[in-house]
Amino acid sequence: MTCLKCQHQTCKRFGYFGKRRVQRWRWQSCKVTFREPQLASPLGTIGTSTDAAARALQCLLEGCSIRSTERLTGLNRNTIMRLLIVAGEAAKAKRQLQGVPNAAPQN
Ligand SMILES: [Zn+2]
Secondary structure, three states, X not given: OOOOOOOOOOEEEEEEEOOOOEEEEEEOOOOOEEEOOOOOOOOOOOOOOHHHHHHHHHHHHXXXXXXXXXXXXXXXXXXXXXXHHHHXXXXXXXXXXXXXXXXXXXX
16 A cells, blocks of 8 residues: 555554444554545445346346346345345435446436
C-alpha cells in the first residue's frame, strides 16, 4: 500500500476503531492514519456478484420459481431467498440497490 500524498510505503498498525474493531494504520513519516479500503457491497453480506443477483431477480420477476431460478443462475436457493429479502427491504425503503441494474420494468 502506498500513501496517496507522499508516495512512501512504510505504515504501521495504529489501533482499532468502531464496534467491529476495524484495523487502523498510520504512515510512519507523515503521521496520517487510515484504514484498509473496504469495498461496500450493495448486497450486504451476500458474496455473489451484482450481475448474478440481477439475473436471479430478473428470473423471479418473470415468474420463475425459486428452484428454477436456482437451476438457471447457479445460485443456491438460500442465497436467492436472502437476495429477495435484501431487494424487498430496499424496495420498502424506496431505493434502488446501488450497482445492481434495475431489473423491474419501468411503468
Ligand atoms: Zn504520506
